Amino acid sequence: MAFTIKDVEHVAQLARLELNEAEKQVFAEQLNSILEYVERLNELPINGIEPLAHILPVYNVFRADEIQPGPPREEILANAPLVEDGQYKVPKIM
C-alpha cells in the first residue's frame, strides 16, 4: 500500500501525536519505504502457522489478592507536571 498524508494524519491521531506539515511529508515518505521493505514477508507461505506473540509458555501468573502498602502519595505526585489538592490536574475533558 502507499501511505498518503491522509493516512499519516489518521495514524497520528490514533497515536496522539501532533505533527506539523513538514513532519507529515517526511513520515509519509519514510513509512512508505519501511512498508515496502516489510512487504517481503508476503513471500512466505504462512497459512496455518500459529502466531508467536510471546516466547515463554507462561500464562496467567497470579498472586494472592492481599493489600500491600504502596508508595506515599506525595512521592508519586512529585513527578507530576501539575497537581492540585493531592491529585493530578489536567485541562477540561468534556
Add this chain to the structure above:
Amino acid sequence: MELHQLTIHELQELLRRQETSALEITRAIFARIRAVDGQVRAFITLTEEEALSQAREIDKQGEYGRIAGIPLGLKDNFCTRGVKTTCSSRMLENFVPIYDSTAAGKLFAEKGILAGKLNLDEFAMGSSTELSTFFPTCNPWDLTRVPGGSSGGSAAAVAADEVPFALGSDTGGSIRQPAAFCGVVGFKPTYGRVSRWGVVSYASSLDQVGTIAKDVRDCALVMNIISGKDPLDSTSVDLPVPDYAASLDGSVKGMKIAYPREYFKSGVDTNIQDTVKKALRKYEEMGAIVEEVSLPHSEYALPAYYLVSTAEASANLACYDGVRYGLRDFEADNVIDMFSRSRAEGFGDEVKRRIMLGSFALSSGYYDAYYLKALKVRRLIADDFSKVFADFDLIVSPTTPTVAFKIGEQIDDPLTLSMNDILTVPINMAGLPAMSIPCGFHEGMPIGMQLIGPAFAENTLFKAAFAFEQNTDFHSLRPALEVK
C-alpha cells in the same frame, strides 16, 4: 595496572587481601571519568557524592561480598530511586523515579556502587547512540566513530575503563552490538531470566536486561546476581539459577557448534566473516565439533521485528501523556491536544516514527496484514533455531555486519541504520540467550563474535566464551585514550 583498568574479580581479590579499599577504587573510577569522559561522553548523570559516601560506609563495615565496593554504570533506562532516569529523552528529562528497577536493586543489595547513568538512543531505539536527545557518545577506539547502540554509553564506558561493568537492555541487539563495536563482552540472557521491572519498556516481548563487562568471568558474576524470578515481573521465569562461574572450566571438548550460512554472506564484511571463521577453527583445535547449518528464515527476521517491536512500542509509550510524569504542554486548552502536543514536544523523530509505524500495524484493517503476519513469521524464525538446537549445543556467528561506522554516516536513513541489527534481531525474536565477545580487529576497530544458545542454556555460552577467552588476548586489549 591501575585500579580503573581492573576487572571486578581482580578488584575483589585486592579488596580481599586488603590491598585497596572501596573508597580508593571509587576515587580511581571518578578520576578516570574526569580524565576521559569529556571525549567519550558516555555518562548523562554522575552520582559521585553518593558513591563516595557509600564506599566509605562499605569500608567501615569491612566485609566485601559479591560486588561490595565495586562501582558500576546503568543505562539511563533503568529506574534508580532518587536519581534522574531520562531515557535520553526530553520527555523524561526531569523524571526522578521513586523506586529502583529490580536488576539495579539486586546490585545495590550486594553493595555495588552506582557511578552514574549512561547514554543511550532515545528510549533504547537505535543502533548508534546518536539518537540520544542530549549528545552522541563516541567510540573509545576511534572518537570519530559510533559506539553502537542503544546501550552505547554502557559499552563505551566499560571499554574506556570508566566503570568495571554496566547494565544494558537488549531488544534487537542493543547490548551485543555496542559490545562488539567497543571490544567488550556483552551478555543478553534468555527472555524471562532477568526481571524487567523498573526498566523503561520499549518492546515488552523482546526486551531483556543484561550486562556489559571486561571479561567473561565478570559477566557470569553479574548475571548470577541479577537473574531469577521476580514477583513484580510476571514474565520472569521461576527456574533455578545455576552457578555460572562453575561453567568456566575452559573446555569445549565434544561441544557441537553450528555456524549458520545465512550469517556469513554478502552484506557481512568479508574481513569479519574471515575473523569469525578463524575463531571457529580455534574452537575445532580446542576439541569442539564445528559444522555449517541453515537458518532459512533469517532474512525475514528484521522486517518482522520492525512490525512487532514498533507495535509493542506504540502501546508501551502511550503512557507518556503529560499527566503523571514527564513533559507536559501547558498551552493546550483541552486534554486531547494536551496529550498530542506533550508527545510531539517530548519525543524525537525516531521515537515518533516507531510509534507511527506501530500504531499503523495495529490499526483496524491492517492488523492481520502486518502485525499478525509478523507474529507468524516470528514462529518460523523460532522454529529454525529449535531445529538446529536439536543437534547442536551452540550457534556461532558475527555479531555485526561491519565494524563501528563513522558518526553521522548513517543517521539520515532509518532503514540502513537498522541493518546493523540484522544478525542480532533474530535472537530476540526467538527469546534466546546470546553474547558478544571480542575476536579480532579490522581497521583498528574491534570485531565481535556472537554465541547463541538454546533457551536457559546460559551456562553453555559462558563455557564456550571463557574457553575462547583463555586461548586469546582480545579481551585484554584497551583503546589508547588521551588523558586530559
